[in-house]
Amino acid sequence: MSTLPVYRWRLAPDGLATVRQLRAAGLRPGGQEVVAQVERPRRRRPPLVAFLYRVDRAKPVRPMSPAKQAALDKANAARRTCPTCGRDAGYVIPARLGECVPCAFPDSEPCAA
DSSP, rough: OOOEEEEEOOOOOOEEEOOOHHTTTEEEOOTOOOEEEEEETTTTTEEEEEEEEEEEEOOEOOOOOHHHHHHHHHHOOOOOHHHHOOBBBOOOOOOOTOOOHHHHHTTTOOOOO
């Protein structure tokens, strides 16, 4: 078993990328093995480690199916719908409130229910 090469932050060679960098380029690792890692030093804590993949072996991101897109739209709509008044808040309702801001703080704004 060989150890992975470790590069310092921002000093990895060209042709290697993290998963986030691949995703930003419309790519995915595609089942390939990790070829290296990069470490970002932090004061008084262990360094952050990110795994690196070869860009030339990366595959394009699979397109989303219509069924998956519909499920994602439904889930996002549920996160925006207030359980108290039943209206679309226009934003994701904070979990700590559990309802839209007008319902959580009725003295500040009138609810449009």
